[in-house]
Amino acid sequence: MTDAELAAHLAQVAGRILLQVRDSDMFEGKSLGYAGDQTANQFLIHALRQQRPNDGLLSEESKDTEERLTKERVWIIDPVDGTREYGESRPDWAVHVALAINGESQIGAVALPDLGQVLRSDRPGLVPRAPETLRMVVSRTRPAKEAVAVAEQLGAVLVPMGSAGAKAMAIIRGDADIYLHSGGQYEWDSCAPAAVAMAHGLHCSRLDGTPLRYNQTDPYLPDLLVCRQADRLKVLDALEG
Incomplete structure (x- = not known):
């Protein structure tokens, strides 16, 4: 599995997990946001440690360490971007999985679980033309x-x-x-x-x-x-x- 395929797969699976957490009806509001953050983060952290053990890692939901600074390749993730929106059961939240190489964001995937989409760096499409009013x-x-x-x-x-x-x-x-x-x-x-x-x-x-x-x-x-x-x-x- 390539880095881009891995990023997209992890973002998609984490999104599915988050939908399941929300649909469990065990949490609501801030507690739902917290449960989603922690659950998705644990999945992403363990998956990346297994699939790319030699790479660095930076996550919003994990304690930062200096180890990543010694790495050329660093995975940078946000298990739930838009925790408030997720906790309010709105659609405008996302899962971010990216790989920075030598300080540049080179590979990434953004899952929009409520929209059933994963947009990814290895499958670019045409961006629609701008309307007259931006x-x-x-x-x-x-x-x-x-x-x-x-x-x-x-x-x-x-x-x-x-x-x-x-x-x-x-x-x-x-x-x-x-x-x-x-x-x-x-x-x-x-x-x-x-x-x-x-x-x-x-x-x-x-x-x-x-x-x-x-x-x-x-x-x-x-x-x-x-x-x-x-x-x-x-x-x-x-x-x-």
């Missing part, structure tokens, strides 16, 4: 002020959505056009979505246009821009303005 996905609860300002300059409409993975995949799916985030994230929030988005030909960067770097000593990676290549300069120019 759509920008933002946080449901705290839209970044930079995103709101750029949307106003570009005449874009705001589309509230949960998970970072769901937001990035919305562009690939044709449901949105720009994802601009500045409210604070970590490597596991963007590594898999960035790998999948870039494989589909989208632009992914920090808000200053610099590349996203992974497997850093501090996994805090607070900002992210995902958009079509055709919209890259206008968004970056609007950010500077």
Whole structure:
């Protein structure tokens, strides 16, 4: 099984597990989110340790160690991206499984279990053309002020959505056009979505246009821009303005 096949398989299976946890009716709200996080994390951690024992590993739900910093290949996972949405039985949550090689997000899979989809870096498709009025996905609860300002300059409409993975995949799916985030994230929030988005030909960067770097000593990676290549300069120019 190739790395890309493994990422997609693990994301899909973890998504199925999460649906089963939710459908068990044993948990609700925050307790459902916690149960889902822990259950999916244990599956992903054990599977990766078995399938790729020599690689490093970084997970939102496991204690970080310095061991990964000695590795060229590091799996970066988020068992439930959008825990709040998952706990509320909304569809806009995701499972992230990615492989960073020498600091670059090269392989990734993002499962959208409620939509029955796994978007992956090794099977890119055509991204739908942009509509006349651009759509920008933002946080449901705290839209970044930079995103709101750029949307106003570009005449874009705001589309509230949960998970970072769901937001990035919305562009690939044709449901949105720009994802601009500045409210604070970590490597596991963007590594898999960035790998999948870039494989589909989208632009992914920090808000200053610099590349996203992974497997850093501090996994805090607070900002992210995902958009079509055709919209890259206008968004970056609007950010500077």
